Amino acid sequence: MSLLDYFRTTKRGTASLAKERLQILVAHERSSRTQPSYLPQLQKELLEVVRKYINVEQDAISINFEQDEDQEVLELNIVLPDEHNKSSK
Amino acid sequence: MARIIVVTSGKGGVGKTTTSAAIAMGLAKKGHKTAVIDFDVGLRNLDLILGCERRVVYDFVNVINGEATLNQALIKDKRCNQLFILPASQTRDKDALTVEGVGRVLEELSKDFKYIVCDSPAGIEKGAHLAMYFADDAFVVTNPEVSSVRDSDRMLGIMASKSKRAENNEEPIKEYLLLTRYSPERVKLGEMLSVEDVQEILSLHLLGVIPESKSVLNASNSGIPVILDDKSDAGQAYEDIVARYLGEDRPHRFIDEEKKGIFGKLFRSK
Numbered sequence: 001m002s003l004l005d006y007f008r009t010t011k012r013g014t015a016s017l018a019k020e021r022l023q024i025l026v027a028h029e030r031s032s033r034t035q036p037s038y039l040p041q042l043q044k045e046l047l048e049v050v051r052k053y054i055n056v057e058q059d060a061i062s063i064n065f066e067q068d069e070d071q072e073v074l075e076l077n078i079v080l081p082d083e084h085n086k087s088s089k
Numbered sequence: 090m091a092r093i094i095v096v097t098s099g100k101g102g103v104g105k106t107t108t109s110a111a112i113a114m115g116l117a118k119k120g121h122k123t124a125v126i127d128f129d130v131g132l133r134n135l136d137l138i139l140g141c142e143r144r145v146v147y148d149f150v151n152v153i154n155g156e157a158t159l160n161q162a163l164i165k166d167k168r169c170n171q172l173f174i175l176p177a178s179q180t181r182d183k184d185a186l187t188v189e190g191v192g193r194v195l196e197e198l199s200k201d202f203k204y205i206v207c208d209s210p211a212g213i214e215k216g217a218h219l220a221m222y223f224a225d226d227a228f229v230v231t232n233p234e235v236s237s238v239r240d241s242d243r244m245l246g247i248m249a250s251k252s253k254r255a256e257n258n259e260e261p262i263k264e265y266l267l268l269t270r271y272s273p274e275r276v277k278l279g280e281m282l283s284v285e286d287v288q289e290i291l292s293l294h295l296l297g298v299i300p301e302s303k304s305v306l307n308a309s310n311s312g313i314p315v316i317l318d319d320k321s322d323a324g325q326a327y328e329d330i331v332a333r334y335l336g337e338d339r340p341h342r343f344i345d346e347e348k349k350g351i352f353g354k355l356f357r358s359k
Contacts, residue, residue, distance in 0.1 A: 015280055015283070016279065021235065022282075022290050026290055030242070
């Protein structure tokens with residue numbers, strides 16, 4: 001460490017921030033790589049079906065695919081709107 | 090049968106061509122007959138890094154199209170008689186490469202060569218895809234920097250699903266990490282991702298670390314693969330990498346900051 005560095009040590013390096021961001025990003029991108037390719041289409045069609053009965057927003061439906069060693073889990077999450085938003089088609 | 094090595098990264102400018110030239114020369118110098126192929130059609134540069142740019146007559150695409158034989162297109166290196174270069178075409182577009190064509194050339198080379206080094210272009214398009222498609226081993230060249238690490242991970246995903254080995258359900262490509270432009274001083278200051286950080290994120294076997302070095306530009310300026318500059322840190326690092334790849338057990342170097350004298354500590358030049 002040079003003399004100058006003694007005056008700089010209070011400042012935290014940015015490398016740890018880079019690592020944190022990369023770990024989150026890479027984990028996310030890896031999980032989307034292992035997902036079956038039909039997921040976006042499935043999400044779109046499910047949304048259409050749900051919309052026939054309930055007026056939900058585009059982002060109210062989420063699909064998550066998880067793979068363990070011996071099982072695959074397809075998680076479907078639909079957030080229903082408040083009572084007064086419901087339409088009665 | 091030859092062993093096919095792809096030098097890849099996704100991101101551009103991280104040192105793929107420098108690495109291809111260095112390891113091809115390193116393998117050849119160890120006595121293994123080696124061919125190095127430039128897959129960057131339209132932007133060939135391997136010839137320049139290897140200093141044979143004025144000897145290019147025919148190229149990879151000429152061979153694929155049957156306009157020249159392999160022997161006519163291969164350039165024999167003047168420094169090492171075990172090294173041969175197959176340059177990329179400068180004029181055609183990247184669609185000139187086809188799976189069948191590349192496969193045929195690699196098969197023919199395999200009969201005569203021990204190692205075939207494929208210098209991949211940047212990106213994930215056709216050239217990059219074909220460079221890795223037939224590979225047995227992959228040298229993933231990565232800089233300790235966010236976009237390079239992310240792109241390397243992307244390439245790993247592509248190799249795991251789109252390579253010939255993946256498609257045929259064979260044993261996957263063996264992947265190795267080459268961390269280039271590494272600066273131990275900056276890592277120590279917490280300004281740069283460390284070897285361990287990058288290894289942890291990519292979970293790859295580390296083949297070697299190439300320090301940020303003036304010798305790399307000096308080497309490319311003169312058309313001499315940096316591995317031939319055996320006094321330089323980068324040259325020695327590549328020499329280590331070739332030895333490790335060939336099974337030698339060598340401790341990693343250039344990871345920690347150089348020890349400096351009291352004057353070096355007080356008046357650091359960088």
